[in-house]
Amino acid sequence: MTENHLGEFLRACRAALQPQDVGMASYGMRRVVGLRREEVAVLAGVNADYYTRLEQGRERNPSAQVLDALSRALKLDSDAHAHLHQLAGIAPSNHFAHTADRISSGLRQLLDGYPRAPAFVINRTLDILASNPLAEALHSPFERADNLARMAFLDPVGRQFYIRWSFTAQAIVGLLRQAAGLDPDSPRLGELVRVLSEQSTDFDRLWKTNAVRGKTQEGKHFFHPEVGPLALTYQAFDIRDAPGQQLVIYQAEPGSSSAEALNLLGSIHATSNQPTS
Structure with missing residues (x-):
């Protein structure tokens, strides 16, 4: 039926x-x-x-x-x-077909061109397709930095990392609902919703509200165990040659404690990733 x-x-x-x-x-x-x-x-x-x-x-x-x-x-x-x-x-739906989860070499180069800002690429189902080193450092507390919805609802770290967890949870579900409207037959979306609904009562409850929400310019508030709280703004850019993909870039207010913490986080992970002689 x-x-x-x-x-x-x-x-x-x-x-x-x-x-x-x-x-x-x-x-x-x-x-x-x-x-x-x-x-x-x-x-x-x-x-x-x-x-x-x-x-x-x-x-x-x-x-x-x-x-x-x-x-x-x-x-x-x-x-x-x-x-x-x-x-x-x-x-119009011709450009809402299933999109590839690969990113172009040019986009990869653009990601790496933001050494002082966490930058990463997501698709409609909030899978993280690629990250620059600072974004990897930002998401390092998670067991796997693979999907923003899974990280928020199923990883125990999520409720500490996202300081405004309830707000973040509602926003994530709203984005997935929006994705369902654009591509209701997406196998990836169907599987993700099934897993989240089975393993998270909070997700299941929010999903059943049918609330829809696109990306806003609301600030992001994180707590990273290595550097403490981070208050960041962000911009999201649609990738024209890959419909459904978005480049997300976080920024801290210059001279703020969050900017200092972000710089420290980058230094910590740059040092830890240096090859040992």
Whole structure:
């Protein structure tokens, strides 16, 4: 049976809203969590039976106009709005095919051109495809620096390393949900979600919320056992010749304690990696 990703997402968004959130009065005993289907239909200006068929997967070809109206009714932000369109097959998808997990030699050279900033490349499923030496040093407390989601949810170090662990966990799940909208049939994503759901109750709970979130410019707060707390900003750049890959670069405020700690971390690992005579 074909999976009903669109309907599941609509139900989750509907359940997250109360009548007062959308300026509606609430009457009688409510047997559902959140808004009723009929209420969403009224807010969006669509037929209630049509909306029910969308949720149930009996209608799978809504127009962009209907999706826009549902986005407004459900108060979706820009990331969730785009996700809704992608699930319905409205957003352009030819460049969202499965991408290779190899990085080009030019990108490898670019990574190494940031000796004072941790820089690494990830794909949509948050696999770390390549790192420069300082990024390797930053992630050295983990048993394996292979996938940001696995590191946060399954490695015991994750809850100490990510100072704002709950915020980080929500952001990671939101990014994976976004990836599911872009490439719902990805075998890698399906396997990753299965493993994380089975081994982490926190991931399973957050995944079931269907929340979508793209990358923001929120600061990163880490605790590294060798140098202490690090407050870093970051930039993420899409790789044009490898859709789905992103170059992520962390930076510390010049002259700050985090900048000093980052320099110290680089020195420690540069020294430890020197060949012995």
